[in-house]
Every structure is written in C-alpha cells, then in structure tokens.
Amino acid sequence: MMQLKIYNTLTEKKEIFQPIDESNIKMYVCGPTVYARAHLGNARSVVVYDVLYRILQKIFPKVTYLRNITDVDDKIIKAAQNENTTTTQIATRYANFFHEDMEYLNCLSPSFEPKATNYINDMIDLIKKLIEKKKAYIKNDSVYFDVSEFAEYGKLSKRNVKEQINSVRIAKNDEKEDAEDFVLWKVEKNETDAIFESPWGRGRPGWHIECSAMIFANFGDTFDIHGGGSDLKFPHHENEIAQVCGAYPDAHYAKYWVHNGFLTVEGQKMSKSLQNFITVSDIREKNLDGEIVRYAMLRTHYTQPFDWSEDSILNAKRDLKKLCDTLILFPELQNDENLNDLNLYDKFFENLLDDMNTSSALMSLQTLANQIHIENDKKIQYELASKIYNSLKFIGIDLFALIKKYLSAIDENLISQLIEERKIAKNKKDFKKADEIRNKLIDLGIEIKDLKDGSVSWFQTIRFS
Numbered sequence: 457m458m459q460l461k462i463y464n465t466l467t468e469k470k471e472i473f474q475p476i477d478e479s480n481i482k483m484y485v486c487g488p489t490v491y492a493r494a495h496l497g498n499a500r501s502v503v504v505y506d507v508l509y510r511i512l513q514k515i516f517p518k519v520t521y522l523r524n525i526t527d528v529d530d531k532i533i534k535a536a537q538n539e540n541t542t543t544t545q546i547a548t549r550y551a552n553f554f555h556e557d558m559e560y561l562n563c564l565s566p567s568f569e570p571k572a573t574n575y576i577n578d579m580i581d582l583i584k585k586l587i588e589k590k591k592a593y594i595k596n597d598s599v600y601f602d603v604s605e606f607a608e609y610g611k612l613s614k615r616n617v618k619e620q621i622n623s624v625r626i627a628k629n630d631e632k633e634d635a636e637d638f639v640l641w642k643v644e645k646n647e648t649d650a651i652f653e654s655p656w657g658r659g660r661p662g663w664h665i666e667c668s669a670m671i672f673a674n675f676g677d678t679f680d681i682h683g684g685g686s687d688l689k690f691p692h693h694e695n696e697i698a699q700v701c702g703a704y705p706d707a708h709y710a711k712y713w714v715h716n717g718f719l720t721v722e723g724q725k726m727s728k729s730l731q732n733f734i735t736v737s738d739i740r741e742k743n744l745d746g747e748i749v750r751y752a753m754l755r756t757h758y759t760q761p762f763d764w765s766e767d768s769i770l771n772a773k774r775d776l777k778k779l780c781d782t783l784i785l786f787p788e789l790q791n792d793e794n795l796n797d798l799n800l801y802d803k804f805f806e807n808l809l810d811d812m813n814t815s816s817a818l819m820s821l822q823t824l825a826n827q828i829h830i831e832n833d834k835k836i837q838y839e840l841a842s843k844i845y846n847s848l849k850f851i852g853i854d855l856f857a858l859i860k861k862y863l864s865a866i867d868e869n870l871i872s873q874l875i876e877e878r879k880i881a882k883n884k885k886d887f888k889k890a891d892e893i894r895n896k897l898i899d900l901g902i903e904i905k906d907l908k909d910g911s912v913s914w915f916q917t918i919r920f921s
C-alpha cells in the first residue's frame with residue numbers, strides 16, 4: 457500500500473495522509489486575485505500543489521481539486537478605475553492570463569475553479585450564521601468577525617491573539633472593536649460595478665469569507681487538504697477556520713494544512729520597491745522553457761524558501777541536459793507504445809511520497825542516468841531510461857519535448873569529415889587544432905569519445921540556448 461506522508465501545519469508534524477473518504481479526496485488551494493499578471497511566488501505555489509494533485513491522483517481513484525478565482529477585490533476595482541473599464545473585464549483578462557501562464561508551466565487544470573462572485577449568497581448566509589452565533593457584529597454598517605468570541609483563534613498560526621491584545625494593548629479604533637477583528641462585509645458608499653445587495657446594505661464581502669464560503673458550498677464543513685503559500689497562514693487561513701468553525705461548531709474544516717515556502721530573487725525578498733519583481737510573463741518573454749522553470753522550482757523542497765537566481769536556472773539546465781542527453785541514446789523510446797505502462801522509478805516515487813521530497817526525487821534521476829552509462833546490458837539500460845522519462849513526465853516535465861526543441865539537425869558527412877581532420881591533426885601532434893575541431897563539434901551539439909582501439913565514437917547532445 458502506497459502511503460503518502462505530508463507535513464501538517466496544524467499539528468506541526470509530518471503525518472501519514474489518511475483520507476476522510478478514500479473514494480474522493482478533497483483538496484482546496486487559494487487561487488489568484490485577478491488584477492495583475494501572476495508573479496513567480498504565485499507560480500511556485502501552483503506548481504507545488506500541481507505535484508501534490510498528481511501524487512494524490514496516482515494513489516486514489518478520484519481527487520477533487522478546487523482552486524478559486526478571487527474576482528471581487530479592492531485591487532480589481534482600482535485597476536478597473538485606472539483603465540476606465542469594468543471589474544469584470546479586468547478579472548476576465550487576468551484570469552485568462554493566469555491560465556495561460558500556468559499552462560506554460562505544465563500545470564494541470566484543477567477539477568473546478570469557483571469564482572467568488574458566484575458565491576455571494578453563500579457568503580451572506582455564512583455571515584448571517586456568524587451574527588446569529590454572536591461571533592460577528594455590525595459596526596458603522598460593516599460586519600466584523602469578533603476574534604475574542606472564538607476560543608480557537610490562533611490554532612493554525614500558533615498565535616495567542618488574546619495575549620497579544622492584552623499585552624500590547626492595541627488601541628481600539630473607531631472602525632471595529634479590536635484591531636485583530638476582520639471585516640466580513642463592507643458597505644460601499646461609492647458607486648462601483650462590484651457592488652452586491654445584502655441585509656447590511658450594498659457592498660462587498662471581505663476577502664477571507666470568500667474562500668470559506670466557496671469551500672463550504674462545494675465541500676461541506678470538513679475536507680482533506682487545504683494548501684497555500686506560507687504567507688497566507690496568518691491571517692487568511694486562520695480567519696477561514698474561524699469563519700466556518702465559528703458558524704458551525706461541529707465543523708473540522710481542513711484536516712491537513714499544507715504551506716509552501718517563500719520565493720526570493722537572488723537571495724532577496726521579491727518586491728516592487730527592490731525592482732526585482734518578476735512575473736511569469738517576464739520569463740516567458742525571455743523564452744525560458746516552462747520545463748526548465750518547473751524543474752528549477754522542484755529542485756527545492758516545497759517547505760523551504762526557493763531562490764530564483766541565475767544559479768538555480770543554470771543548475772536546472774545542467775541536470776536536464778544530462779537527462780536529455782541520456783535519453784537521446786534511446787530514440788526508439790519515443791515510439792514505444794508501452795512506454796506509459798512502464799513504471800516510475802521506485803526511489804523517485806518513494807521520495808515524492810515522503811512529504812513531496814521533489815528535491816531528493818530529482819537527485820535520484822541523476823544517479824539513475826549515471827547508472828545507465830556504466831550498465832552494459834542494453835535491455836536494462838533501456839528500461840532505466842524509460843523510468844527517467846516516465847518519472848519526469850509524471851511531475852509534468854516532458855523530456856522528449858525538450859529534446860525535440862533543442863536537438864538540431866545534423867550533417868553526418870560533416871561530422872565524419874571533422875573527426876577525420878582531428879585525427880590527422882592529432883597524428884601531427886597539432887593538439888591546438890585538434891581541440892579547435894573538438895570545440896567546433898561541441899558547437900554542433902556533438903560530443904566525441906576516443907576509444908581504446910584508436911577509433912572515435914560520437915553522440916548527439918542538446919544545448920539550451
């Protein structure tokens with residue numbers, strides 16, 4: 457029996473994943489607020505949960521993966537005003553861009569993508585319930601969640617909010633009772649196109665209630681996995697729990713909370729003010745392959761910070777080149793109809809099952825490539841090569857797609873001629889010329905090997921531009 461272990465933020469332990477209902481695994485991941493292009497931090501999160509989705513799909517017969525689209529938000533309204541257009545237009549445009557960007561990274565589409573604006577009534581119902589349970593109050597026409605009324609507040613992020621309120625003595629402001637209270641519904645006095653009727657007046661929901669309502673409507677009060685970036689742990693995820701469990705005291709909400717680490721750029725926090733803010737569209741414009749970006753991200757364990765840098769790209773390219781160059785030796789693999797039936801590399805999958813250790817899993821494929829080069833049995837070599845291909849395909853990286861793109865057409869006559877010229881140069885002890893010819897061959901994507909009997913074998917390799 458394949459057992460997945462996953463680090464649960466709630467218990468602060470790596471646990472064996474035990475589904476609530478094995479016949480349908482339910483996973484929710486916070487999706488984008490669609491007012492701008494996705495940045496690399498957003499992309500990392502999507503790639504991480506895409507791998508988790510693939511692993512779950514391999515173990516269980518059915519996985520329902522929900523990732524929402526936040527299409528109502530102050531930032532969307534602002535973007536619409538700046539461009540003199542509607543919020544719907546902004547939201548649709550950036551949701552489409554988001555899909556394109558994630559497709560470029562070979563991420564699978566989730567089972568369903570709920571849009572916040574389709575769940576306004578569910579949000580209103582949840583807020584009504586919270587008011588009824590005295591977990592929320594109305595002040596200045598807006599509705600706030602009363603953090604002091606929810607005993608478990610802080611259980612995910614391990615923050616003792618009450619202690620903080622007492623010790624720091626956060627000044628009460630006119631808007632709400634306590635600084636930690638958060639808005640559930642805000643009344644809007646200005647006319648915008650993102651305005652909805654509610655029992656508390658025309659306005660719009662707070663961001664946190666959106667996820668809670670979409671989850672509650674689709675999954676009920678208990679489900680398996682909730683994922684997101686670690687920056688969402690507090691207050692967003694803490695508030696999601698408070699809203700559903702505050703309204704329904706018997707609710708468990710997510711059984712496993714999974715959080716991925718931060719993304720830095722050349723060792724620094726990514727921010728607009730540091731001018732190191734990188735979007736997926738920026739790297740697409742540089743013609744960097746989605747496979748390389750994906751591989752670079754997965755070389756780091758998902759809980760660790762991932763540093764986007766010149767080095768991380770070079771390392772990914774070096775690893776991928778080695779794997780591609782190995783597969784080139786087995787061109788018949790591409791036409792093997794049984795390829796997809798062949799298994800993944802055991803060590804690779806075992807690492808994935810161990811808290812999604814993609815870093816060790818990818819390392820095991822490098823070792824496997826070395827093994828192929830020292831193996832003499834053609835059949836075993838072929839089988840190992842197929843495992844490299846299948847394992848990477850499984851996590852969304854198609855090596856043959858890269859090979860196809862980067863393997864240039866060769867002129868065998870020219871190669872034979874160059875090899876002959878090099879032989880003559882070597883016989884004349886003109887090693888400078890021999891090296892020049894070797895470099896010329898490398899430029900053509902050809903590497904050569906001098907054999908013991910004096911002959912020369914050559915093989916084709918790929919070169920990333």
Ligand SMILES: [Zn+2]
Nearest residue numbers: 486487667692
């Ligand atoms: Zn969320």
